[in-house]
Amino acid sequence: MLIVIGNHQPARQNDHAAIHHAHLIVEYNALDSRILQNCLGIGEVHGIVRFQDFAHGASAFRWVGISPNLATVAWTGKTSPMSVAEAVKPEIAVTPVERLHTLVLADMEAADRLIHQRMASAVRLIPELAQHLIDSGGKRLRPLLTLAGARMADYHGDGHQKLAAAVEFIHTATLLHDDVVDASTLRRGKQAANVIWGNKPSVLVGDFLLSRAFQLMLETGDLSVLGILANASAVIAEGEVLQLKSASNLATTEDHYLQVVSAKTAALFAAAAEAGPALAKRDRNFVTALHDYGMNLGIAFQLVDDALDYSGRQAVMGKTVGDDFREAKMTLPVILAHARADEQGRIFWRRVIESGTQGGDDLNQAIALVEQTGAIRETLRRANAYAAAACKALEPLPPSEIHDALVAVAEFCVERAY
Amino acid sequence: MLIVIGNHQPARQNDHAAIHHAHLIVEYNALDSRILQNCLGIGEVHGIVRFQDFAHGASAFRWVGISPNLATVAWTGKTSPMSVAEAVKPEIAVTPVERLHTLVLADMEAADRLIHQRMASAVRLIPELAQHLIDSGGKRLRPLLTLAGARMADYHGDGHQKLAAAVEFIHTATLLHDDVVDASTLRRGKQAANVIWGNKPSVLVGDFLLSRAFQLMLETGDLSVLGILANASAVIAEGEVLQLKSASNLATTEDHYLQVVSAKTAALFAAAAEAGPALAKRDRNFVTALHDYGMNLGIAFQLVDDALDYSGRQAVMGKTVGDDFREAKMTLPVILAHARADEQGRIFWRRVIESGTQGGDDLNQAIALVEQTGAIRETLRRANAYAAAACKALEPLPPSEIHDALVAVAEFCVERAY
Numbered sequence: 001m002l003i004v005i006g007n008h009q010p011a012r013q014n015d016h017a018a019i020h021h022a023h024l025i026v027e028y029n030a031l032d033s034r035i036l037q038n039c040l041g042i043g044e045v046h047g048i049v050r051f052q053d054f055a056h057g058a059s060a061f062r063w064v065g066i067s068p069n070l071a072t073v074a075w076t077g078k079t080s081p082m083s084v085a086e087a088v089k090p091e092i093a094v095t096p097v098e099r100l101h102t103l104v105l106a107d108m109e110a111a112d113r114l115i116h117q118r119m120a121s122a123v124r125l126i127p128e129l130a131q132h133l134i135d136s137g138g139k140r141l142r143p144l145l146t147l148a149g150a151r152m153a154d155y156h157g158d159g160h161q162k163l164a165a166a167v168e169f170i171h172t173a174t175l176l177h178d179d180v181v182d183a184s185t186l187r188r189g190k191q192a193a194n195v196i197w198g199n200k201p202s203v204l205v206g207d208f209l210l211s212r213a214f215q216l217m218l219e220t221g222d223l224s225v226l227g228i229l230a231n232a233s234a235v236i237a238e239g240e241v242l243q244l245k246s247a248s249n250l251a252t253t254e255d256h257y258l259q260v261v262s263a264k265t266a267a268l269f270a271a272a273a274e275a276g277p278a279l280a281k282r283d284r285n286f287v288t289a290l291h292d293y294g295m296n297l298g299i300a301f302q303l304v305d306d307a308l309d310y311s312g313r314q315a316v317m318g319k320t321v322g323d324d325f326r327e328a329k330m331t332l333p334v335i336l337a338h339a340r341a342d343e344q345g346r347i348f349w350r351r352v353i354e355s356g357t358q359g360g361d362d363l364n365q366a367i368a369l370v371e372q373t374g375a376i377r378e379t380l381r382r383a384n385a386y387a388a389a390a391c392k393a394l395e396p397l398p399p400s401e402i403h404d405a406l407v408a409v410a411e412f413c414v415e416r417a418y
Numbered sequence: 419m420l421i422v423i424g425n426h427q428p429a430r431q432n433d434h435a436a437i438h439h440a441h442l443i444v445e446y447n448a449l450d451s452r453i454l455q456n457c458l459g460i461g462e463v464h465g466i467v468r469f470q471d472f473a474h475g476a477s478a479f480r481w482v483g484i485s486p487n488l489a490t491v492a493w494t495g496k497t498s499p500m501s502v503a504e505a506v507k508p509e510i511a512v513t514p515v516e517r518l519h520t521l522v523l524a525d526m527e528a529a530d531r532l533i534h535q536r537m538a539s540a541v542r543l544i545p546e547l548a549q550h551l552i553d554s555g556g557k558r559l560r561p562l563l564t565l566a567g568a569r570m571a572d573y574h575g576d577g578h579q580k581l582a583a584a585v586e587f588i589h590t591a592t593l594l595h596d597d598v599v600d601a602s603t604l605r606r607g608k609q610a611a612n613v614i615w616g617n618k619p620s621v622l623v624g625d626f627l628l629s630r631a632f633q634l635m636l637e638t639g640d641l642s643v644l645g646i647l648a649n650a651s652a653v654i655a656e657g658e659v660l661q662l663k664s665a666s667n668l669a670t671t672e673d674h675y676l677q678v679v680s681a682k683t684a685a686l687f688a689a690a691a692e693a694g695p696a697l698a699k700r701d702r703n704f705v706t707a708l709h710d711y712g713m714n715l716g717i718a719f720q721l722v723d724d725a726l727d728y729s730g731r732q733a734v735m736g737k738t739v740g741d742d743f744r745e746a747k748m749t750l751p752v753i754l755a756h757a758r759a760d761e762q763g764r765i766f767w768r769r770v771i772e773s774g775t776q777g778g779d780d781l782n783q784a785i786a787l788v789e790q791t792g793a794i795r796e797t798l799r800r801a802n803a804y805a806a807a808a809c810k811a812l813e814p815l816p817p818s819e820i821h822d823a824l825v826a827v828a829e830f831c832v833e834r835a836y
Contacts, residue, residue, distance in 0.1 A: 123656045125663060177625060181618040200599040203621055204658045207595060207628065211652035214632050218644050226636050226644075234629035238541045240622045245543060 096408035097139050103402050104147040111143055111164035118165060118212050129193050129205045133172055136188040141409075142272040143168045145297075148402050149276025149290045159220035159279050163229070167272045169213035170233055174240075174268075176206035181240065182327055225278045232271035239263025243329065250338055250354055252330035258299070261306075266298025273297075285396060292393035296386045297410050303383035304417045306331035310370045311417070322363040328353045332382070334366075336375035345369055383414045514826035515557050521820050522565040529561055529582035536583060536630050547611050547623045551590055554606040559827075560690040561586045563715075566820050567694025567708045577638035577697050581647070585690045587631035588651055592658075592686075594624035599658065600745055643696045650689035657681025661747065668756055668772050670748035676717070679724075684716025691715075703814060710811035714804045715828050721801035722835045724749035728788045729835070740781040746771045750800070752784075754793035763787055801832045 094102075101108060119130040143164035150160030178184070179192040180199045186192060194202040210233065217226045243260045246252040273294030277287045309324040310333050324331050330353070338349045348365065352358050370376050390410040394403060512520075519526060537548040561582035568578030596602070597610040598617045604610055612620040628651065635644050661678045664670040691712030695705045727742040728751050742749050748771070756767045766783065770776050788794050808828040812821060 121656055123659045123663070125659055126656065173625075177621050181621055199617075200662055201659055203595050203599055204655050204662070206625075207591075208652055208655035208659070210625065210628060211648055211655060214648040215645070215652060218641055218648060221641060223636055223639060223641075227633070230629055230632040230636060234626055234633060237622050237626035237629060238539055238544065241543055241619055241626070242541050244618055244622070245541070 096405055096412040097141060097144070100144050100148055100402070100405040100409055101140070103405055104144065104151055107147040107151070107161055107164070108140065108144065110158065110161040111147065111168070112140075114161060114165035114216065115168055118169070118216060119209065121208070125197070125201055126205050126208055129176075129197055129201055130172065130209060132190070132193050132196065133175060133187065134168070136190050138168075138171075138188060140168060141301075142171050142268055145269060145273040145290075145294055145406075146275050148406055149273045150280060151276070152290070152397060152400060152402050152406075153277035153280035153282045153286060155276060155280035157279075159222065159225075160276050162216045162219050163225060163275045163279065164272075166213040166216040166229060167268065167275070169209040169216065170229065170236075171268060173206040173209040173213070174236055176202045176209070178240070180206075181244075182323065184323065220279060222279055225275050228271050228275055228278055232267045235263045235267040239265070239267065246330045248328040248354055248356060249330060250349060252335060254332065254335055257330060257332055257335055261299055261302045262295065265302040266295045269298030269301065270294035289393050289397050293390045293406065293410070296390035296393060297413060300383040300386035300390060300410065301413050303332060303379055303386065304414055307333055307376050307379040307383070307417055309333075310367050310376060322366075325352070325363055325366050326358065328356055332379045333370040333375045336378050337366075337370040337373045340373040340375065341369065345373070380414060380417055383417070387411060387414045514823060514830040515559060515562070518562050518566060518820070518823040518827055519558070521823055522562065522569055525565040525569070525579055525582070526558065526562065528576065528579040529565065529586070530558075532579060532583035532634065533586055536587070536634060537627065539626070543615070543619055544623050544626055547594075547615050547619055548590065548627060550608070550611055550614070551593060551605065552586070554608050556586075556589075556606060558586060559719075560589050560686055563687060563691040563708075563712055563824075564693050566824055567691045568697060569694070570708070570815060570818060570820050570824075571695035571698035571700045571704060573694060573698035575697075577640065577643075578694050580634045580637050581643060581693045581697065582690075584631040584634040584647060585686065585693070587627040587634065588647065588654075589686060591624040591627040591631070592654055594620045594627070596658070598624075599662075600741065602741065638697060640697055643693050646689050646693055646696055650685045653681045653685040657683070657685065664748045666746040666772055666774060667748060668767060670753060672750065672753055675748060675750055675753055679717055679720045680713065683720040684713045687716030687719065688712035707811050707815050711808045711824065711828075714808035714811060715831060718801040718804035718808065718828065719831050721750060721797050721804065722832055725751055725794050725797040725801070725835055727751075728785050728794060740784075743770070743781055743784050744776065746774055750797045751788040751793045754796050755784075755788040755791045758791040758793065759787065763791070798832060798835055801835070805829060805832045 115134060116131075119127050119134065121127055146164040146167050147160055150163075175187065176193055179187055179194050180202050183194070184192045185195050193205075213233075214226075214230070217229055220226070239260050239262070242256070243264060246256055246260065270291045271294070274287050274291035277290050306324060309321065309331065311321070324334075334349070334353065338346065338353075341349060348362075348369065352362050352366065387410040391407045394406060397403060533552060534549075537545050537552065539545055564582040564585050565578055568581075593605065594611055597605055597612045598620050601612070602610045603613050611623070631651075632644075632648070635647055638644075657678050657680070660674070661682060664674055664678065688709045689712070692705050692709035695708050724742060727739065727749065729739070742752075752767070752771065756764065756771075759767060766780075766787065770780050770784065805828040809825045812824060815821060
């Protein structure tokens with residue numbers, strides 16, 4: 001049997017889905033194929049290849065045929081001129097995000113086409129840079145929320161696809177500007193755009209995508225939905241500035257941190273989720289339910305992200321561990337670890353966060369301290385509570401497959417940290 | 419008699435206008451009060467003070483009374499505890515931009531209130547940074563175009579004030595990001611925001627203002643106007659990226675330069691000017707006339723700006739001379755000077771633009787070369803042609819005071835260079 005591992009290429013999600021139906025893909029997240037080997041009995045694995053190498057003609061792998069229960073693949077290997085593998089229904093764990101993706105597949109494909117159409121520009125550097133990030137393997141979670149919300153609200157039309165594309169553009173613009181602001185070097189396991197092209201194009205392409213997002217939203221002709229997303233876009237910027245202010249400040253409170261997280265991350269989750277039912281003109285309760293789901297999911301998501309920044313799991317996700325630490329960001333793990341620290345611990349945090357003097361083993365020391373003080377456990381416990389609140393917000397809505405998938409996504413969002 | 423000189427504080431334009439009616443203000447543009455002294459007979463000048471010092475209680479100057487023909491002012495001086503001056507109708511040159519401003523004064527005041535209301539945020543750094551730029555003495559030329567266009571189109575309502583505020587926000591966001599991209603140190607005679615607060619908040623506050631612009635535009639409820647401005651916003655970003663690509667490239671053509679200028683500058687002028695009649699639902703010819711006026715004015719404006727960057731006049735306008743030179747930007751003066759250069763000149767341009775090796779006297783040498791080759795004169799000649807095209811575009815529209823003022827603004831736009 002051949003195992004294909006995903007490599008964060010959502011532009012290929014259509015192909016992913018097809019292969020997925022053939023039960024070939026086992027892992028989307030792992031960059032490290034050893035994890036996969038540890039998960040499966042060795043005997044089951046014929047070979048492990050990157051999805052990209054597997055799916056594209058440019059590589060040595062060639063697709064032969066696929067059917068619901070059987071996939072056949074041929075490739076030229078190092079040792080033989082041609083190998084053939086067949087995959088028949090292996091045991092597979094599908095993540096809830098993948099399940100959600102499958103449930104709105106046609107919509108997501110349409111949104112993805114829009115995304116690629118609308119990032120086009122006669123100025124070639126723009127699509128080149130945008131594509132680097134847009135096709136770098138984000139899970140399209142925010143646009144998925146928009147499509148799921150619209151489907152739950154029984155929306156008919158194509159406006160939700162436009163909104164989904166707009167949401168992805170707003171998110172991408174934020175990431176581009178974030179990476180400039182944070183001087184990041186890595187994004188989704190690839191070099192960040194600012195490293196490859198410099199800060200200037202990253203800032204400007206972010207502006208371009210933000211404007212394109214508004215153009216796409218306008219095409220829906222729905223002013224109330226436009227208001228929801230334009231407001232989220234302003235709130236995101238406010239949250240980012242608020243975060244800048246708390247950097248290096250050990251006196252940052254949990255409240256302040258939650259304000260930052262609600263604004264910089266959760267506001268777009270909330271807006272993305274409520275945009276669908278708002279477009280479908282559902283009543284206030286319906287819209288609010290999805291807004292609250294998105295808001296709580298967003299907070300849970302960011303809490304987990306912040307916990308992972310002090311965890312070895314992070315490397316698996318294509319990010320550098322310790323980005324927040326190096327930026328002296330006051331995330332919840334640090335706030336809690338500092339509050340629970342003994343005198344020696346406090347001296348450590350003052351040095352590395354307040355005076356910004358960091359050296360050799362400080363990151364490992366920080367990781368050990370957040371772990372020992374239970375700060376990571378507590379951060380994840382809270383993430384869990386927000387995930388539960390997200391699920392609870394959906395309770396008034398009628399049951400459906402998408403409803404179930406959204407609940408599972410919220411639960412999975414925290415599970416991924418373990 | 420007391421002479422008050424403007425200091426680029428449009429937030430004070432209401433006060434300006436009042437004092438202006440009392441014929442106190444002589445010069446808005448000059449930061450260098452000596453220019454003013456050279457313009458007036460020495461005997462007429464009692465003292466020259468900056469408008470800001472003059473109009474505000476916080477300073478040593480105190481306002482006593484004002485009437486249409488007589489203004490009285492008191493201030494504590496170095497030599498006497500209290501001096502009093504009266505100003506009676508001195509000879510005054512009003513710029514066409516000021517005249518346009520006076521013609522739409524109530525609208526501009528309302529737009530200005532909106533600008534200040536909507537840049538507010540609970541995150542205090544945002545209005546603080548935004549205000550630094552918004553109240554730094556820009557002439558509000560772009561929002562003036564929106565208000566003038568709406569007035570010409572006989573628009574009734576308050577939507578044009580919202581659009582004017584949105585246009586100023588888009589412009590301000592662009593300036594903030596530009597200054598980060600260009601690593602500028604000076605903007606309108608003040609330290610650039612990125613110097614004071616750093617690049618990070620400048621990027622994020624730019625994003626915030628761009629989002630606020632869309633929120634303001636949404637309040638008009640007019641999707642076609644939203645489309646015009648959202649498109650302009652995307653085109654600006656495209657123009658900026660296009661400009662990045664031509665930096666340091668001596669092979670840059672005049673066509674490429676015009677593409678850059680049309681996109682990065684003129685697109686917003688055009689959108690600002692046509693937004694008014696579009697909002698007033700005037701016919702295509704009316705909207706197109708103002709679009710073409712704005713587009714040609716914008717190109718003329720940028721050509722003059724680019725000429726001034728190689729001119730001593732620039733210092734008067736609160737900019738550093740030679741910014742474009744240091745950035746190795748391929749503006750028309752350089753394109754022309756290089757095309758007309760002898761062998762020695764070409765060697766010079768290759769060194770300072772292509773290889774970016776600039777030292778001591780190179781800026782002066784560059785200024786001398788663009789002057790000697792007639793590149794400045796040719797740039798201004800072309801600016802003049804675009805200004806004429808701007809005026810011609812307005813010809814089909816009915817005569818009015820605002821019509822006249824717009825024509826005068828186009829002519830003045832080039833005159834300011836002499």
